[in-house]
Amino acid sequence: MASVLARGLPGLPEVSAGDDLAALIVGALGGAELSGGHLVAIAHKVVSKAEDAVVQLATVTPSRRACELAAENGKDPRVVQVVLDQSQQLLRAERGVLICRTLHGFVCANAGVDASNAPSPDTLVLLPADPDASARRIRARLRELTGQAPAVLISDSFGRAWRQGQLDVAIGLAGMQPLDDWRGRADAAGLELRATWLAAADAAAASAELARAKDSREPVVLIDGLQRYLTAADGPGAAALLRAPDEDLFL
């Protein structure tokens, strides 16, 4: 019987700029085993804070466009400026919602810029500049500290088109196959499974979210049972989950 177990990791301290996140995770584990068969799923906020991917609102001078968008959407012009700075494309600006394609290529509200769980009320937390590189770095450091190289996934909560609510998705990944391609493989009856191409890393991010409560200070979740998706190499990362703009029907 296949089984997957996701466990929130308690005891991680508040994370600040410059912190060694991998060391904090190992510390929070106490003596508990970390194995190469684990996936370590990390909510991106603590990665962003450790990397100092934050902006002080007081340092931001909004452009005319940011002021206009802010007025139309009931937002702080400085926040809008930071969102625009983090975007390569603004897809929608309606009803107070800015849907952006980020510098990395992710499509999400406010380019992932967030005031909740920020170090202070005048601070915005950005997405990590290169979340796949962050995942590889944390994985390498975990290997250094423990001798084990679990997969590392960095997630954020994104809204979706057509469906209510948010779902955690993978924005950074190392040591896990992001997609499990069943296209062209036969199903149990020998028929071709034409459209089956599982976003395994996004499913893992969603699983992790269920094992943490938003107010629990448990940004790290350990998942066991995903060995069939794990790889010794860091692999293509979460960037492989981005559909190319010219292949997307909703850009």
Add this chain to the structure above:
Amino acid sequence: MASVLARGLPGLPEVSAGDDLAALIVGALGGAELSGGHLVAIAHKVVSKAEDAVVQLATVTPSRRACELAAENGKDPRVVQVVLDQSQQLLRAERGVLICRTLHGFVCANAGVDASNAPSPDTLVLLPADPDASARRIRARLRELTGQAPAVLISDSFGRAWRQGQLDVAIGLAGMQPLDDWRGRADAAGLELRATWLAAADAAAASAELARAKDSREPVVLIDGLQRYLTAADGPGAAALLRAPDEDLFL
């Protein structure tokens, strides 16, 4: 420590029209306990088969529109006709992909009509006509058979805008809160969590998918650890996960 465990249920026999799916699940459990704290996640195909939500291609006469769309997209006109019959709106028809809003309101490829895992090569499997009602019915029958009323979730694999790969989402639900609304609640630092509204049922569907292999004949997955989302009442179902068309920025 919060933890969530998803286990594929082996031993479910091939499901046919008229089968009592709840009884088959109880049978596959053997003596194993089913509790009111479980979520029973079921891939919709076995629900559709039990409900005979299938179409024989030989019985379909394609309309002129179906023939035109089929020619433009390299598809069988009879399959396109069935897809149109299951749709209230065709959002995109490009590069062989038909993105539809189904009669239920779900936005997905081919209106959820699928030839893989069908009873025979000339048969298409549809989504259940009313997946929330199916979930409620299966839950009631499980309660009848075991005295326990676990939550029941029915899932399908949907593609997403902007991201590669598919993810299982909830299309039917009973006994679980589909959304966990944190909007306006405070985060751990006392700041407002403005945009946090977790699609808990979709996260559970994605978790279940990781505990099954597509070719494993394990359409049923038991999830433990979601008690905080489970409810005695059947609740609003997966219909609550649909964003109203006039509130959607991508319809």
